[in-house]
Every structure is written in C-alpha cells, then in structure tokens.
Amino acid sequence: AQTVTQSQPEMSVQEAETVTLSCTYDTSESDYYLFWYKQPPSRQMILVIRQEAYKQQNATENRFSVNFQKAAKSFSLKISDSQLGDAAMYFCAYASGSRLTFGEGTQLTVNP
Amino acid sequence: DSGVTQTPKHLITATGQRVTLRCSPRSGDLSVYWYQQSLDQGLQFLIQYYNGEERAKGNILERFSAQQFPDLHSELNLSSLELGDSALYFCASSVGPRDKQYFGPGTRLTVT
Numbered sequence: 001a002q003t004v005t006q007s008q009p010e011m012s013v014q015e016a017e018t019v020t021l022s023c024t025y026d027t028s029e030s031d032y033y034l035f036w037y038k039q040p041p042s043r044q045m046i047l048v049i050r051q052e053a054y055k056q057q058n059a060t061e062n063r064f065s066v067n068f069q070k071a072a073k074s075f076s077l078k079i080s081d082s083q084l085g086d087a088a089m090y091f092c093a094y095a096s097g098s099r100l101t102f103g104e105g106t107q108l109t110v111n112p
Numbered sequence: 113d114s115g116v117t118q119t120p121k122h123l124i125t126a127t128g129q130r131v132t133l134r135c136s137p138r139s140g141d142l143s144v145y146w147y148q149q150s151l152d153q154g155l156q157f158l159i160q161y162y163n164g165e166e167r168a169k170g171n172i173l174e175r176f177s178a179q180q181f182p183d184l185h186s187e188l189n190l191s192s193l194e195l196g197d198s199a200l201y202f203c204a205s206s207v208g209p210r211d212k213q214y215f216g217p218g219t220r221l222t223v224t
Contacts, residue, residue, distance in 0.1 A: 033210070043200060044114075045215035091155065098143065098209035099168050102155040 002027045004094050006103035013082045014111050020067075021077045021106045023092030032096040034068065034075045039105070040088040048090070051075065082110050115139065116216035118203050124222045130191040133219045137184055137205030143167070144186040145206075145213060146178055150199035161186055162209055193223045 003026045013019035025034070036048040051059045051068050058066050063083075067076045079086055087110045092103040115138035125131055137144050146158040148171075157170035161180035172178075175193075180186045190197060200220050204213040 035212075037215075042217075043220075044217055045202060045204075046114075047212055047214065050212055095210075097168060098160050098162075098206075099145070099157040099170055100147070100155075100204075100213060101157070104154055 002029070002094050002096065002101050004092055004101050004103040006090075006092055006106050008106045009104070010107045010109070012109040012111060013079070015082055015084060017082055018078060018080045019082055019108065021079075021090050021092075021108065023075045023077070023103055025073050025075065025092075025094045027073070027094065027096065029096040032094060034066075035093040035095070035100065036064070036066070036077045037091045037093060037102075038086075038088045039091065040085075045091075049077065079108075084110050084112060086110050114214040114216060116203060116205050116214055118201075118216035118219050120219060121217065122220050122222075124224060125193060126224055127193055127195060129193050129223075130189065131193065131221065133188040133190070133201055133203075133221075135186045135188070135203030135205075135216060137186070137203075138214055141205035141207055141214075142184065143206045143209055143211075143213075144180055144184070145204040146172075146186070146188050147202040147204065147215075148199045149202060149218070150196075153199075155202075158188070160209070167209060190221070195223050197221065198223045 093100040117136045142163045158172040160168040203216045
C-alpha cells in the first residue's frame with residue numbers, strides 16, 4: 001500500500017522568508033502523481049501544485065515550487081516570500097490511480 | 113471558489129440516524145470523489161464515481177453508500193450513524209480519473 005509521510009507536524013516562518021515543507025512517500029508504482037494541498041482555517045482544500053512522476057523538471061506555481069527526488073521518494077514544497085495568507089495546514093498527497101492518499105499534514109505559521 | 117458545491121454546510125444529527133450529503137461537480141467534470149477528514153483518521157478516500165459508474169472504493173464503511181446521477185451530481189448516504197462518524201466530508205471532482213481534483217467546501221457532520 002502506498003503511504004505518505006510528513007515528518008514536520010508544525011513549521012513556522014517569518015513573513016517574506018522562505019520555508020520548505022518535507023514529504024516522503026512509499027510506492028512500488030512507476031507512474032504516479034504528487035500534490036500539495038493547502039487547508040486554511042476555512043477548511044477548504046486548495047490545490048497548490050501538482051507533479052507528474054515521469055517529469056524530471058520540478059513543478060513551479062508562482063511562489064510555490066517543489067523539489068522532486070524520485071529515487072529518494074521525496075517531494076518537498078518550497079514557499080518563497082512567505083505571506084500571512086500562506087498560514088495553513090499543508091497536505092502532501094499521492095495518486096497512482098484516481099484516489100488521493102494524504103500525509104498527516106504540516107501546520108505552517110507565518111510570523112509578521 | 114473551486115466550482116464544486118456541497119450541501120448542507122453543517123449537519124447535526126443523533127446516533128442511529130441517516131443523512132444524505134450532496135455534491136455538484138465542476139462543470140465538465142465527470143469524476144466525483146468523496147473523502148472523510150476526522151481528527152483521528154486524517155483525510156481518507158472513501159469512494160469515486162466516473163460518469164455514473166463506481167470506479168474505486170477506499171475505506172468506506174458498509175453503512176455508507178454513494179451514487180452519481182445522470183446529471184453527474186453525487187450523493188453520499190450515511191446510515192446508522194455513530195459518534196465516530198462525526199467528521200468533515202469533502203467531495204472533489206476532476207475531468208477524468210487522473211486529472212487534478214478540486215475540492216468542495218465540505219459538509220461538517222456532527223453526530224450527538
């Protein structure tokens with residue numbers, strides 16, 4: 001079974017600084033997708049970024065980028081120029097078919 | 113706003129009762145997914161439908177059932193409710209089984 005592990009239950013960052021959230025996963029599949037979702041206090045699940053496993057190039061969405069290390073089964077999220085609105089729970093997720101398997105989440109605090 | 117709608121937003125009911133949660137996917141999306149987010153179990157995949165057909169099943173209890181109608185909206189039926197069923201239930205939709213999933217705002221179910 002696929003598992004997703006987020007080893008940092010909580011992280012904090014100063015406004016305008018950069019923070020990296022870690023995620024590792026375990027799978028025997030070769031074709032899969034990885035995601036980061038953000039869940040602010042409103043509890044809405046917001047897709048932040050998506051990475052296809054067959055692509056070597058790391059995905060980027062504005063201030064959000066990933067470091068995808070396929071051999072190491074690692075998928076970290078880097079948030080640059082952190083803003084107060086980035087404060088949320090961040091979930092790493094894996095999909096080889098259609099279902100998403102989520103990690104436990106990392107609570108990110110942004111300090112002004 | 114993801115374009116996925118869920119009703120009701122909140123539901124409070126008693127143990128042993130039955131409830132129905134409703135989801136309307138984004139326009140053009142054929143796949144609908146249901147997820148449960150609880151404090152002790154985290155975010156878990158329950159079930160997926162694609163164009164009216166059940167495609168994948170996750171950790172869905174036998175007391176729970178779902179369906180997707182010809183107009184592509186979906187309903188999740190929860191019966192013989194127990195205190196442990198209290199959770200946030202999300203619906204997500206995507207164009208196809210391997211595309212990005214967009215989440216609705218969730219239905220918060222409280223069983224008393």
